[in-house]
Amino acid sequence: MSFDVTAVRRQFPILSQIIDGRPVHYLDNGASAQTPDAVLDAVRTYETTGRANVLRGVHRLAERATDAYENARTDVAQFLGVQPMEIVFTGGCTAAINLVAYSYGSLLKPGDRILLSELEHHSNIVPWQLLRARAGVEIDMIPVTTDGRIDLETLPGLITPRTKLISLAHVSNVTGAMLDVGAVVTAAKSVGAKVMLDGAQKAPHGPIDLPSLGVDFYVFAGHKAYGPNGIGVLWAKPELLDAMPPFMGGGSMIGRVTFAETTWAPAPRRFEAGTPPIGPAIGLGAACKWMQALDWTGAHAHEMTMVQHLMDGLQKIDGARIFGPAGLQNRYPVVSFTLDGVHPHDVAQTLDSFGVAVRAGHHCAQPLMDRFDLDGTTRVSMAPYNDGSDIDALLTGVRHAAKTLR
Amino acid sequence: MSDQLYQDRIVALAKAKTGAGKLENPTKSARRDNPLCGDRVTIDVRLDGQGRIAEIAHQVRGCLLCQASASALSSVAVGRDAAGIAAVRHDAERAVGREEGEAAEPFAAFAPVAAHKSRQECVLLPFEALKDALS
Numbered sequence: 001m002s003f004d005v006t007a008v009r010r011q012f013p014i015l016s017q018i019i020d021g022r023p024v025h026y027l028d029n030g031a032s033a034q035t036p037d038a039v040l041d042a043v044r045t046y047e048t049t050g051r052a053n054v055l056r057g058v059h060r061l062a063e064r065a066t067d068a069y070e071n072a073r074t075d076v077a078q079f080l081g082v083q084p085m086e087i088v089f090t091g092g093c094t095a096a097i098n099l100v101a102y103s104y105g106s107l108l109k110p111g112d113r114i115l116l117s118e119l120e121h122h123s124n125i126v127p128w129q130l131l132r133a134r135a136g137v138e139i140d141m142i143p144v145t146t147d148g149r150i151d152l153e154t155l156p157g158l159i160t161p162r163t164k165l166i167s168l169a170h171v172s173n174v175t176g177a178m179l180d181v182g183a184v185v186t187a188a189k190s191v192g193a194k195v196m197l198d199g200a201q202k203a204p205h206g207p208i209d210l211p212s213l214g215v216d217f218y219v220f221a222g223h224k225a226y227g228p229n230g231i232g233v234l235w236a237k238p239e240l241l242d243a244m245p246p247f248m249g250g251g252s253m254i255g256r257v258t259f260a261e262t263t264w265a266p267a268p269r270r271f272e273a274g275t276p277p278i279g280p281a282i283g284l285g286a287a288c289k290w291m292q293a294l295d296w297t298g299a300h301a302h303e304m305t306m307v308q309h310l311m312d313g314l315q316k317i318d319g320a321r322i323f324g325p326a327g328l329q330n331r332y333p334v335v336s337f338t339l340d341g342v343h344p345h346d347v348a349q350t351l352d353s354f355g356v357a358v359r360a361g362h363h364c365a366q367p368l369m370d371r372f373d374l375d376g377t378t379r380v381s382m383a384p385y386n387d388g389s390d391i392d393a394l395l396t397g398v399r400h401a402a403k404t405l406r
Numbered sequence: 407m408s409d410q411l412y413q414d415r416i417v418a419l420a421k422a423k424t425g426a427g428k429l430e431n432p433t434k435s436a437r438r439d440n441p442l443c444g445d446r447v448t449i450d451v452r453l454d455g456q457g458r459i460a461e462i463a464h465q466v467r468g469c470l471l472c473q474a475s476a477s478a479l480s481s482v483a484v485g486r487d488a489a490g491i492a493a494v495r496h497d498a499e500r501a502v503g504r505e506e507g508e509a510a511e512p513f514a515a516f517a518p519v520a521a522h523k524s525r526q527e528c529v530l531l532p533f534e535a536l537k538d539a540l541s
Contacts, residue, residue, distance in 0.1 A: 345469040362444040375467050
Protein backbone atom coordinates (compact mmCIF):
# COMPACT_ATOMS: atom_id res chain seq x y z
CA MET A 1 0.00 0.00 0.00
CA SER A 2 1.34 3.44 -0.85
CA PHE A 3 2.06 6.01 1.82
CA ASP A 4 -1.19 7.69 2.86
CA VAL A 5 -0.19 11.33 3.29
CA THR A 6 -3.80 12.41 3.74
CA ALA A 7 -4.15 10.18 6.78
CA VAL A 8 -0.94 11.62 8.22
CA ARG A 9 -1.98 15.22 7.56
CA ARG A 10 -5.28 14.62 9.33
CA GLN A 11 -3.37 14.02 12.56
CA PHE A 12 -1.90 17.54 12.52
CA PRO A 13 -4.66 20.00 13.34
CA ILE A 14 -2.62 23.09 12.47
CA LEU A 15 -2.41 21.98 8.82
CA SER A 16 -6.14 22.31 8.29
CA GLN A 17 -6.07 26.01 9.07
CA ILE A 18 -6.91 28.65 6.51
CA ILE A 19 -4.96 31.88 6.99
CA ASP A 20 -5.93 34.94 4.94
CA GLY A 21 -7.91 32.68 2.66
CA ARG A 22 -5.03 30.32 1.94
CA PRO A 23 -4.17 26.87 3.25
CA VAL A 24 -1.03 26.42 5.30
CA HIS A 25 1.88 25.13 3.23
CA TYR A 26 4.31 24.46 6.04
CA LEU A 27 7.80 23.85 4.68
CA ASP A 28 9.80 25.15 7.65
CA ASN A 29 10.01 21.82 9.45
CA GLY A 30 13.77 22.13 9.82
CA ALA A 31 13.17 25.04 12.16
CA SER A 32 10.23 23.48 14.02
CA ALA A 33 8.00 20.64 12.93
CA GLN A 34 4.29 20.53 13.65
CA THR A 35 2.73 18.43 16.36
CA PRO A 36 0.26 15.57 15.91
CA ASP A 37 -2.81 14.88 18.03
CA ALA A 38 -1.00 12.02 19.76
CA VAL A 39 1.52 14.47 21.25
CA LEU A 40 -1.08 17.10 22.12
CA ASP A 41 -3.21 14.43 23.78
CA ALA A 42 -0.31 13.08 25.83
CA VAL A 43 0.60 16.53 27.11
CA ARG A 44 -3.03 17.35 27.83
CA THR A 45 -3.49 14.07 29.70
CA TYR A 46 -0.51 14.88 31.90
CA GLU A 47 -1.63 18.45 32.49
CA THR A 48 -5.22 17.49 33.27
CA THR A 49 -4.89 14.15 35.04
CA GLY A 50 -1.37 13.81 36.37
CA ARG A 51 0.27 17.21 36.71
CA ALA A 52 2.71 17.17 39.59
CA ASN A 53 6.43 17.22 40.13
CA VAL A 54 8.38 14.06 39.45
CA LEU A 55 10.53 11.80 41.63
CA ARG A 56 9.83 13.47 44.96
CA GLY A 57 6.16 13.16 45.83
CA VAL A 58 4.40 10.17 47.29
CA HIS A 59 0.90 11.21 46.33
CA ARG A 60 -0.93 9.69 43.40
CA LEU A 61 -0.52 12.60 41.03
CA ALA A 62 3.22 12.63 41.67
CA GLU A 63 3.36 8.93 40.95
CA ARG A 64 1.41 9.38 37.74
CA ALA A 65 3.72 12.20 36.70
CA THR A 66 6.84 10.19 37.51
CA ASP A 67 5.55 7.16 35.64
CA ALA A 68 4.69 9.25 32.60
CA TYR A 69 8.06 11.00 32.68
CA GLU A 70 10.01 7.76 32.95
CA ASN A 71 7.83 6.08 30.33
CA ALA A 72 8.74 8.93 28.03
CA ARG A 73 12.41 8.18 28.65
CA THR A 74 11.71 4.59 27.64
CA ASP A 75 9.90 5.68 24.48
CA VAL A 76 12.81 7.91 23.49
CA ALA A 77 15.28 5.11 24.24
CA GLN A 78 13.33 2.68 22.05
CA PHE A 79 13.30 5.25 19.26
CA LEU A 80 17.11 5.32 19.44
CA GLY A 81 17.61 1.60 20.12
CA VAL A 82 19.29 2.21 23.48
CA GLN A 83 18.62 1.79 27.21
CA PRO A 84 16.39 4.29 29.05
CA MET A 85 19.00 5.15 31.68
CA GLU A 86 21.29 6.33 28.88
CA ILE A 87 18.80 9.04 27.93
CA VAL A 88 19.23 12.49 29.47
CA PHE A 89 16.41 14.96 29.03
CA THR A 90 17.68 18.48 28.41
CA GLY A 91 16.11 21.80 27.57
CA GLY A 92 16.83 21.29 23.88
CA CYS A 93 19.42 20.15 21.39
CA THR A 94 21.59 23.20 22.03
CA ALA A 95 21.42 22.52 25.75
CA ALA A 96 22.47 18.93 25.13
CA ILE A 97 25.54 19.97 23.13
CA ASN A 98 26.44 22.53 25.77
CA LEU A 99 26.11 19.83 28.41
CA VAL A 100 28.63 17.65 26.59
CA ALA A 101 30.95 20.58 25.88
CA TYR A 102 30.91 21.57 29.52
CA SER A 103 30.90 18.19 31.19
CA TYR A 104 32.82 15.92 28.84
CA GLY A 105 34.87 18.98 27.95
CA SER A 106 35.98 19.31 31.57
CA LEU A 107 37.75 15.97 31.19
CA LEU A 108 39.90 17.30 28.34
CA LYS A 109 43.32 18.85 28.69
CA PRO A 110 44.91 21.92 27.10
CA GLY A 111 46.07 20.98 23.62
CA ASP A 112 43.42 18.31 23.13
CA ARG A 113 41.57 18.78 19.86
CA ILE A 114 37.92 18.87 18.85
CA LEU A 115 37.08 18.24 15.20
CA LEU A 116 34.01 19.96 13.71
CA SER A 117 32.94 20.70 10.15
CA GLU A 118 32.39 23.82 8.14
CA LEU A 119 28.67 23.16 7.80
CA GLU A 120 27.85 22.89 11.49
CA HIS A 121 25.01 24.79 13.08
CA HIS A 122 26.29 27.51 15.40
CA SER A 123 25.10 25.35 18.30
CA ASN A 124 27.78 22.82 17.38
CA ILE A 125 30.48 25.47 17.04
CA VAL A 126 30.04 28.04 19.76
CA PRO A 127 29.94 25.67 22.78
CA TRP A 128 33.33 24.33 21.64
CA GLN A 129 34.69 27.84 21.26
CA LEU A 130 33.57 28.52 24.83
CA LEU A 131 35.37 25.34 25.88
CA ARG A 132 38.45 26.46 23.96
CA ALA A 133 38.44 29.74 25.88
CA ARG A 134 37.89 27.92 29.17
CA ALA A 135 40.13 24.91 28.83
CA GLY A 136 42.64 25.59 26.08
CA VAL A 137 41.47 22.88 23.69
CA GLU A 138 41.99 23.39 19.97
CA ILE A 139 39.31 23.26 17.26
CA ASP A 140 39.89 21.82 13.80
CA MET A 141 37.46 22.03 10.91
CA ILE A 142 36.57 19.60 8.15
CA PRO A 143 35.83 21.53 4.94
CA VAL A 144 32.73 21.06 2.83
CA THR A 145 32.54 19.91 -0.77
CA THR A 146 30.95 22.09 -3.43
CA ASP A 147 27.77 20.03 -3.22
CA GLY A 148 27.41 20.74 0.48
CA ARG A 149 28.74 17.57 2.05
CA ILE A 150 31.33 17.22 4.78
CA ASP A 151 34.51 16.38 2.86
CA LEU A 152 35.60 13.18 4.53
CA GLU A 153 38.50 12.76 2.12
CA THR A 154 40.28 15.39 4.17
CA LEU A 155 39.69 13.48 7.40
CA PRO A 156 43.01 11.59 7.55
CA GLY A 157 44.93 14.85 7.45
CA LEU A 158 42.83 16.43 10.17
CA ILE A 159 42.69 13.67 12.77
CA THR A 160 45.59 13.64 15.20
CA PRO A 161 46.42 11.63 18.32
CA ARG A 162 45.25 14.69 20.27
CA THR A 163 41.80 14.59 18.64
CA LYS A 164 39.44 13.64 21.47
CA LEU A 165 36.04 14.30 19.95
CA ILE A 166 34.56 14.61 16.46
CA SER A 167 31.20 16.39 16.59
CA LEU A 168 29.25 16.60 13.35
CA ALA A 169 25.76 17.08 11.98
CA HIS A 170 24.13 13.76 11.13
CA VAL A 171 22.14 15.62 8.47
CA SER A 172 22.98 19.19 7.45
CA ASN A 173 20.34 21.76 8.38
CA VAL A 174 21.26 23.70 5.23
CA THR A 175 22.02 21.21 2.47
CA GLY A 176 20.18 18.11 3.67
CA ALA A 177 23.31 16.00 3.12
CA MET A 178 23.64 12.96 5.35
CA LEU A 179 26.97 12.16 6.93
CA ASP A 180 28.79 8.91 6.21
CA VAL A 181 28.85 8.01 9.89
CA GLY A 182 30.74 4.77 9.38
CA ALA A 183 33.70 6.53 7.82
CA VAL A 184 33.85 9.02 10.68
CA VAL A 185 33.60 6.36 13.38
CA THR A 186 36.34 4.28 11.74
CA ALA A 187 38.64 7.28 11.54
CA ALA A 188 37.84 8.30 15.12
CA LYS A 189 38.59 4.84 16.46
CA SER A 190 42.00 4.92 14.84
CA VAL A 191 43.04 7.59 17.35
CA GLY A 192 40.66 6.76 20.18
CA ALA A 193 38.47 9.84 19.61
CA LYS A 194 34.80 9.95 20.52
CA VAL A 195 32.08 10.80 18.01
CA MET A 196 29.07 12.96 18.67
CA LEU A 197 26.28 13.45 16.15
CA ASP A 198 23.92 16.40 16.09
CA GLY A 199 20.74 14.61 15.09
CA ALA A 200 18.46 17.65 15.03
CA GLN A 201 17.67 17.18 11.32
CA LYS A 202 17.82 13.39 11.29
CA ALA A 203 15.58 12.41 14.19
CA PRO A 204 12.44 13.88 12.55
CA HIS A 205 12.79 11.29 9.77
CA GLY A 206 12.36 8.12 11.74
CA PRO A 207 13.86 5.78 14.32
CA ILE A 208 17.63 5.58 14.59
CA ASP A 209 19.62 2.49 15.52
CA LEU A 210 22.39 4.09 17.56
CA PRO A 211 24.26 0.89 18.49
CA SER A 212 24.75 0.09 14.81
CA LEU A 213 26.12 3.60 14.17
CA GLY A 214 28.86 3.12 16.74
CA VAL A 215 28.85 6.73 17.93
CA ASP A 216 29.43 7.89 21.50
CA PHE A 217 27.04 10.83 21.88
CA TYR A 218 23.81 11.69 20.09
CA VAL A 219 21.63 14.76 20.54
CA PHE A 220 18.35 15.93 19.07
CA ALA A 221 15.58 18.46 19.66
CA GLY A 222 12.00 17.67 20.61
CA HIS A 223 10.33 20.47 18.70
CA LYS A 224 11.91 19.47 15.38
CA ALA A 225 10.75 15.87 15.93
CA TYR A 226 7.00 16.62 16.28
CA GLY A 227 7.31 17.11 20.04
CA PRO A 228 6.92 20.16 22.26
CA ASN A 229 9.36 23.02 22.72
CA GLY A 230 11.74 23.11 25.66
CA ILE A 231 12.85 19.50 25.50
CA GLY A 232 15.87 17.86 23.97
CA VAL A 233 17.75 14.62 24.31
CA LEU A 234 21.31 13.65 25.01
CA TRP A 235 22.23 10.03 24.62
CA ALA A 236 25.72 8.90 25.58
CA LYS A 237 27.39 5.57 26.17
CA PRO A 238 26.90 4.68 29.82
CA GLU A 239 30.60 4.64 30.63
CA LEU A 240 30.87 8.21 29.34
CA LEU A 241 27.87 9.39 31.36
CA ASP A 242 29.37 7.73 34.42
CA ALA A 243 32.67 9.53 33.91
CA MET A 244 31.16 12.95 33.27
CA PRO A 245 30.72 15.46 36.10
CA PRO A 246 27.45 17.37 36.49
CA PHE A 247 26.69 20.29 34.22
CA MET A 248 24.24 22.06 36.53
CA GLY A 249 23.71 21.68 40.24
CA GLY A 250 20.40 21.55 42.06
CA GLY A 251 17.73 19.20 43.24
CA SER A 252 17.38 15.67 41.87
CA MET A 253 20.98 15.41 40.67
CA ILE A 254 22.50 14.71 44.07
CA GLY A 255 23.27 11.67 46.15
CA ARG A 256 23.72 13.41 49.51
CA VAL A 257 24.23 17.10 50.27
CA THR A 258 26.11 18.49 53.23
CA PHE A 259 27.92 21.79 53.45
CA ALA A 260 31.16 19.87 53.57
CA GLU A 261 30.54 17.69 50.55
CA THR A 262 27.92 16.69 48.01
CA THR A 263 27.77 13.47 46.09
CA TRP A 264 26.13 13.04 42.71
CA ALA A 265 23.26 10.89 41.61
CA PRO A 266 24.01 8.38 38.89
CA ALA A 267 23.19 9.26 35.26
CA PRO A 268 20.81 10.34 33.90
CA ARG A 269 19.65 12.14 37.09
CA ARG A 270 23.09 13.69 37.55
CA PHE A 271 22.40 15.75 34.44
CA GLU A 272 18.78 16.66 35.18
CA ALA A 273 19.11 19.21 37.95
CA GLY A 274 15.91 20.80 39.20
CA THR A 275 12.41 20.12 38.01
CA PRO A 276 12.73 18.83 34.46
CA PRO A 277 10.46 19.88 31.58
CA ILE A 278 7.96 17.16 32.48
CA GLY A 279 5.12 17.90 30.07
CA PRO A 280 7.48 18.46 27.14
CA ALA A 281 9.31 15.21 27.93
CA ILE A 282 6.00 13.34 27.98
CA GLY A 283 5.09 14.98 24.68
CA LEU A 284 8.42 13.97 23.18
CA GLY A 285 7.90 10.40 24.33
CA ALA A 286 4.57 10.45 22.51
CA ALA A 287 6.25 11.91 19.42
CA CYS A 288 8.82 9.11 19.42
CA LYS A 289 6.04 6.52 19.70
CA TRP A 290 4.17 8.28 16.91
CA MET A 291 7.27 8.19 14.72
CA GLN A 292 7.89 4.53 15.52
CA ALA A 293 4.41 3.68 14.31
CA LEU A 294 4.83 5.46 10.97
CA ASP A 295 5.71 3.62 7.77
CA TRP A 296 9.11 5.21 7.22
CA THR A 297 9.90 3.27 4.09
CA GLY A 298 6.84 4.82 2.53
CA ALA A 299 7.39 8.18 4.24
CA HIS A 300 10.99 8.46 3.06
CA ALA A 301 10.03 7.56 -0.51
CA HIS A 302 7.29 10.18 -0.32
CA GLU A 303 9.74 12.78 1.02
CA MET A 304 12.23 12.02 -1.74
CA THR A 305 9.50 12.29 -4.37
CA MET A 306 8.80 15.78 -3.06
CA VAL A 307 12.52 16.63 -3.14
CA GLN A 308 12.70 15.53 -6.78
CA HIS A 309 9.54 17.48 -7.62
CA LEU A 310 11.05 20.56 -5.96
CA MET A 311 14.41 20.22 -7.69
CA ASP A 312 12.79 19.69 -11.08
CA GLY A 313 10.63 22.77 -10.56
CA LEU A 314 13.48 24.96 -9.39
CA GLN A 315 15.63 23.94 -12.34
CA LYS A 316 13.00 25.43 -14.65
CA ILE A 317 13.18 28.84 -12.94
CA ASP A 318 15.76 31.17 -14.41
CA GLY A 319 18.46 31.94 -11.85
CA ALA A 320 17.36 29.39 -9.25
CA ARG A 321 20.31 27.38 -7.98
CA ILE A 322 20.18 24.47 -5.59
CA PHE A 323 22.79 24.59 -2.85
CA GLY A 324 23.46 21.02 -1.79
CA PRO A 325 23.50 17.54 -3.25
CA ALA A 326 21.89 17.40 -6.69
CA GLY A 327 20.81 13.78 -6.29
CA LEU A 328 18.63 11.91 -3.85
CA GLN A 329 21.26 9.59 -2.44
CA ASN A 330 22.31 10.06 1.18
CA ARG A 331 20.23 13.14 1.63
CA TYR A 332 17.16 14.13 3.57
CA PRO A 333 14.35 16.48 2.57
CA VAL A 334 16.07 19.74 3.39
CA VAL A 335 16.70 21.70 0.20
CA SER A 336 18.37 25.10 0.04
CA PHE A 337 18.40 27.31 -3.00
CA THR A 338 19.27 30.80 -4.12
CA LEU A 339 17.53 32.93 -6.70
CA ASP A 340 19.81 35.26 -8.67
CA GLY A 341 19.00 38.89 -8.03
CA VAL A 342 16.55 38.26 -5.20
CA HIS A 343 17.60 38.09 -1.57
CA PRO A 344 16.46 34.95 0.28
CA HIS A 345 14.45 37.00 2.77
CA ASP A 346 12.51 38.55 -0.08
CA VAL A 347 11.89 35.11 -1.55
CA ALA A 348 10.62 33.89 1.82
CA GLN A 349 8.46 36.97 2.35
CA THR A 350 6.93 36.54 -1.08
CA LEU A 351 6.28 32.87 -0.37
CA ASP A 352 4.44 33.86 2.79
CA SER A 353 1.93 35.71 0.66
CA PHE A 354 1.28 32.40 -1.10
CA GLY A 355 0.70 30.70 2.23
CA VAL A 356 4.09 29.00 2.09
CA ALA A 357 6.28 28.97 5.20
CA VAL A 358 10.02 28.52 4.65
CA ARG A 359 13.17 29.72 6.36
CA ALA A 360 15.62 32.11 4.73
CA GLY A 361 18.96 33.45 5.82
CA HIS A 362 22.15 31.95 7.15
CA HIS A 363 20.40 29.13 9.05
CA CYS A 364 22.79 29.57 11.98
CA ALA A 365 25.56 28.34 9.70
CA GLN A 366 27.50 31.51 8.96
CA PRO A 367 30.85 29.77 8.35
CA LEU A 368 29.16 27.73 5.60
CA MET A 369 27.66 30.87 4.07
CA ASP A 370 31.06 32.58 4.19
CA ARG A 371 32.72 29.59 2.52
CA PHE A 372 30.41 29.91 -0.48
CA ASP A 373 30.16 33.71 -0.28
CA LEU A 374 26.40 33.54 0.14
CA ASP A 375 24.15 36.14 1.77
CA GLY A 376 21.95 33.24 2.73
CA THR A 377 19.68 30.69 1.14
CA THR A 378 16.00 29.93 1.06
CA ARG A 379 15.46 26.58 2.75
CA VAL A 380 12.63 24.19 2.09
CA SER A 381 12.43 21.53 4.78
CA MET A 382 9.82 18.82 4.45
CA ALA A 383 8.05 16.36 6.71
CA PRO A 384 5.94 13.30 5.89
CA TYR A 385 2.75 15.38 6.13
CA ASN A 386 3.77 17.64 3.26
CA ASP A 387 2.46 16.88 -0.19
CA GLY A 388 2.80 17.93 -3.79
CA SER A 389 0.44 20.86 -3.31
CA ASP A 390 2.92 22.38 -0.86
CA ILE A 391 5.71 22.14 -3.42
CA ASP A 392 3.47 23.49 -6.20
CA ALA A 393 2.52 26.50 -4.06
CA LEU A 394 6.18 27.09 -3.30
CA LEU A 395 7.22 26.94 -6.96
CA THR A 396 4.44 29.36 -7.88
CA GLY A 397 5.71 31.77 -5.24
CA VAL A 398 9.33 31.49 -6.35
CA ARG A 399 8.30 32.19 -9.96
CA HIS A 400 6.37 35.24 -8.74
CA ALA A 401 9.39 36.51 -6.79
CA ALA A 402 11.62 36.00 -9.83
CA LYS A 403 9.18 37.98 -11.97
CA THR A 404 8.48 40.89 -9.63
CA LEU A 405 11.58 41.46 -7.51
CA ARG A 406 14.39 41.68 -10.03
CA MET B 407 0.26 40.70 2.76
CA SER B 408 3.74 40.33 1.34
CA ASP B 409 2.61 41.42 -2.09
CA GLN B 410 1.56 44.63 -0.41
CA LEU B 411 4.96 44.86 1.26
CA TYR B 412 6.88 44.89 -2.00
CA GLN B 413 5.10 47.88 -3.47
CA ASP B 414 6.44 49.52 -6.58
CA ARG B 415 7.96 52.47 -4.76
CA ILE B 416 10.09 50.28 -2.51
CA VAL B 417 11.18 48.10 -5.43
CA ALA B 418 12.00 51.27 -7.41
CA LEU B 419 14.14 52.66 -4.56
CA ALA B 420 16.08 49.40 -4.38
CA LYS B 421 16.55 49.24 -8.13
CA ALA B 422 17.70 52.88 -8.26
CA LYS B 423 20.75 51.85 -6.20
CA THR B 424 21.40 55.49 -5.33
CA GLY B 425 24.82 55.69 -3.74
CA ALA B 426 25.62 52.03 -4.30
CA GLY B 427 29.35 51.34 -4.34
CA LYS B 428 32.46 52.50 -2.53
CA LEU B 429 34.24 55.84 -2.09
CA GLU B 430 37.88 55.96 -3.07
CA ASN B 431 39.02 58.06 -0.13
CA PRO B 432 36.30 58.02 2.51
CA THR B 433 36.72 60.14 5.64
CA LYS B 434 35.02 57.39 7.55
CA SER B 435 33.52 53.97 6.98
CA ALA B 436 31.42 51.68 9.11
CA ARG B 437 29.90 48.24 8.73
CA ARG B 438 26.91 46.91 10.57
CA ASP B 439 25.55 43.38 10.57
CA ASN B 440 22.16 42.19 11.62
CA PRO B 441 23.05 39.01 13.51
CA LEU B 442 19.53 37.65 13.20
CA CYS B 443 19.23 37.66 9.43
CA GLY B 444 22.81 38.22 8.30
CA ASP B 445 22.13 41.46 6.44
CA ARG B 446 25.28 43.55 6.18
CA VAL B 447 25.68 47.22 5.31
CA THR B 448 28.94 49.09 4.77
CA ILE B 449 28.77 52.86 4.42
CA ASP B 450 31.56 55.20 3.31
CA VAL B 451 31.29 58.94 3.81
CA ARG B 452 33.41 61.89 2.84
CA LEU B 453 32.83 64.78 5.23
CA ASP B 454 33.34 68.49 4.69
CA GLY B 455 35.06 70.75 7.22
CA GLN B 456 31.83 71.14 9.22
CA GLY B 457 31.19 67.43 9.62
CA ARG B 458 28.54 67.37 6.93
CA ILE B 459 28.32 64.59 4.42
CA ALA B 460 29.84 65.65 1.13
CA GLU B 461 29.68 62.22 -0.47
CA ILE B 462 28.22 58.87 0.53
CA ALA B 463 28.36 55.33 -0.81
CA HIS B 464 26.99 52.06 0.47
CA GLN B 465 27.44 48.37 -0.08
CA VAL B 466 24.50 46.24 0.96
CA ARG B 467 24.49 42.49 1.28
CA GLY B 468 20.94 42.23 2.33
CA CYS B 469 17.34 42.12 1.33
CA LEU B 470 15.39 44.41 -0.91
CA LEU B 471 14.13 46.48 2.04
CA CYS B 472 17.68 47.07 3.23
CA GLN B 473 18.80 47.99 -0.28
CA ALA B 474 15.86 50.34 -0.73
CA SER B 475 16.54 52.01 2.61
CA ALA B 476 20.25 52.49 1.86
CA SER B 477 19.30 53.94 -1.51
CA ALA B 478 16.74 56.31 0.03
CA LEU B 479 19.15 57.36 2.75
CA SER B 480 21.90 58.08 0.24
CA SER B 481 19.51 60.23 -1.77
CA VAL B 482 19.00 62.64 1.13
CA ALA B 483 22.27 62.37 3.07
CA VAL B 484 24.50 64.86 1.29
CA GLY B 485 24.72 68.15 3.18
CA ARG B 486 23.55 66.66 6.46
CA ASP B 487 25.53 66.16 9.64
CA ALA B 488 24.83 63.58 12.35
CA ALA B 489 21.89 65.58 13.71
CA GLY B 490 20.47 65.92 10.22
CA ILE B 491 20.70 62.17 9.66
CA ALA B 492 19.05 61.57 13.03
CA ALA B 493 16.15 63.69 11.81
CA VAL B 494 15.85 61.54 8.68
CA ARG B 495 15.88 58.46 10.84
CA HIS B 496 12.77 59.75 12.58
CA ASP B 497 11.08 59.65 9.17
CA ALA B 498 12.08 56.03 8.74
CA GLU B 499 10.89 55.17 12.25
CA ARG B 500 7.58 56.89 11.57
CA ALA B 501 7.19 55.12 8.25
CA VAL B 502 7.59 51.69 9.80
CA GLY B 503 5.28 52.55 12.68
CA ARG B 504 7.82 52.78 15.46
CA GLU B 505 7.12 56.45 16.05
CA GLU B 506 3.96 58.50 15.89
CA GLY B 507 3.50 60.92 13.02
CA GLU B 508 3.71 61.10 9.29
CA ALA B 509 6.93 60.23 7.49
CA ALA B 510 8.35 62.59 4.89
CA GLU B 511 9.63 61.39 1.54
CA PRO B 512 11.44 59.32 0.53
CA PHE B 513 10.85 57.19 3.63
CA ALA B 514 7.08 57.47 3.42
CA ALA B 515 7.43 54.69 0.82
CA PHE B 516 8.26 52.27 3.62
CA ALA B 517 4.81 52.47 5.23
CA PRO B 518 3.95 48.85 4.25
CA VAL B 519 6.79 47.65 6.49
CA ALA B 520 4.79 48.75 9.54
CA ALA B 521 2.78 45.54 9.24
CA HIS B 522 5.92 43.37 9.20
CA LYS B 523 7.69 43.79 12.51
CA SER B 524 10.34 41.21 11.68
CA ARG B 525 11.44 43.29 8.68
CA GLN B 526 11.70 46.71 10.31
CA GLU B 527 15.33 46.22 11.29
CA CYS B 528 16.10 45.72 7.59
CA VAL B 529 15.02 49.33 6.95
CA LEU B 530 16.93 50.70 9.92
CA LEU B 531 20.24 48.88 9.41
CA PRO B 532 21.71 51.48 6.99
CA PHE B 533 21.00 54.17 9.59
CA GLU B 534 22.93 52.16 12.18
CA ALA B 535 25.91 51.90 9.86
CA LEU B 536 25.80 55.59 8.99
CA LYS B 537 25.48 56.53 12.65
CA ASP B 538 28.66 54.58 13.36
CA ALA B 539 30.41 56.22 10.44
CA LEU B 540 29.49 59.68 11.72
CA SER B 541 30.35 59.01 15.35
